[in-house]
Amino acid sequence: MPLLPGHATLGVLGGGQLGRMFVHAAQALGYRCVVLDPDESSPAGAVAHDHVRADYLDAQALEDLARRCDAITTEFENVPARALEQLARTRVVAPGAAAVAVCQDRAREKAHFDASGVPCAPYAVLRGTADLAAVPDTLLPGILKTARLGYDGKGQRRVADRAQLTAAFDELGRVDCVLEQMLPLALELSVLVARGADGQVQTYPVQQNLHRDGILAVTEVPAPQVDAAMQAQARQSAAAIAAGLGYVGVLCVEFFVLKDGRLVVNEMAPRPHNSGHYTMDACDVSQFEMQVRAMAGLPLREPRLHSPVVMLNLLGDLWFDADGRERAPDWAGVLAIPGAELHLYGKTEARHGRKMGHLNVIGASADEARDNARRACALLGLPATW
Structure with missing residues (x-):
């Protein structure tokens, strides 16, 4: 059954500008809104009906959010998937933890593009020294990106050759990365x-x-x-x-x-x-x-x-x-x-x-x-x- 305007409360994990604009849209339709965000001055928390000020993995706060809301969404992709999983035990969560987890990891994301039949740039997943050594020459020059937590150009390095690739991998802390061929x-x-x-x-x-x-x-x-x-x-x-x-x-x-x-x-x-x-x-x-x-x-x-x-x-x-x-x-x-x-x-x-x-x-x-x-x-x- 749909959650009808004027009769339901919607929750948001994250208090940034996307959450703020979501809250405005939901309120215009007649929904109550609750935001969970640790920042007491968060843009979304300032306009929501209620603001739960807590960490995204605070089990008690998540339980409180679920109790207050009929359905819950997220306004940023790096929300811990565990938080979404806990909420989904009792409430509608959209998007779900499994989908968000794919978007949070560039390696899984690339694999999903392949499975969907949608072409992406040639790439290689680097998880350690062996993967680094096995990178084919055709992927250079390329762009090395951390598999997780990169956005707005962060966690990325342009690399022209193997020496730069090795240096960039070291600079990024040798965390899991994806190397993409640089395309015109x-x-x-x-x-x-x-x-x-x-x-x-x-x-x-x-x-x-x-x-x-x-x-x-x-x-x-x-x-x-x-x-x-x-x-x-x-x-x-x-x-x-x-x-x-x-x-x-x-x-x-x-x-x-x-x-x-x-x-x-x-x-x-x-x-x-x-x-x-x-x-x-x-x-x-x-x-x-x-x-x-x-x-x-x-x-x-x-x-x-x-x-x-x-x-x-x-x-x-x-x-x-x-x-x-x-x-x-x-x-x-x-x-x-x-x-x-x-x-x-x-x-x-x-x-x-x-x-x-x-x-x-x-x-x-x-x-x-x-x-x-x-x-x-x-x-x-x-x-x-x-």
Whole structure:
């Protein structure tokens, strides 16, 4: 039976900005929300009905969360799978521990892509000295990534030859790693896929992304350089990956388009995603509402993109001038731009590289959205070329 709006409570493991936006979406539908996060000033905890301040492996706190909630989700992929397993003994948990565990480990993730029939970059798993010695020459130059706990470019090293590979493996602490062949990239894409417990699947339009220093900077939808055939391939591949996991919830699958025109999958995130924030203003159902629908067993309505959009990621760097002095960004100027929708995450301290918010700029046409987004970049001191 579905958990109906106005009659159920939804829980979130994690109190960051994704949890905050999930809570807003759930509350708009009439659900009560409880957040478990150890940070007393967490963005999601500040807006939830209740905030359980405890570690994610605190058995008593998890029992308390289960007692208060009818279904529980997570807002970040590195939540301990053991916590999800404990909660799932008595409550609906979406996504489940098994699916999240695959996403937490790059080696298992790559194996799942292979099993799903979705091409990824050639790779090797390194678990020790023997694996290091057995790396084929064809994988160099490559990118060495820790198998666990890497995100936003962290836990990664570019390696040109075997000497650099050995040094990088040592530098990363000789933990389990994945070495991926470096491929000639033309574009970066992502696809949001929502899947219900009944197997119902919906995908959002393909998102074209630009990263700077390993962190997402700009997302454009519709993807301006991706033809209809490749968009269909990306959406079908994302749906196949979700189905193979038995996934319930919103999953983001990231892809590379190579210079020779091939599409390869890069990685996935078991949650709503930074590149999907445009859905809050450009679609009739946001990725966060879709997460609520999936975990509550409600219909997954086909999402409709009603406006072209550019999403700009807002990092803490914007709160400092060229000399490092704190400043307030020109929000009044930005909000005077037609179609500009500002979302700040309620974080108490701006730091360089920290995700503080995002700006969605919608327009009647893709050109209008892009032009107005570049006006916003000029006011904020962001690069206006992409």
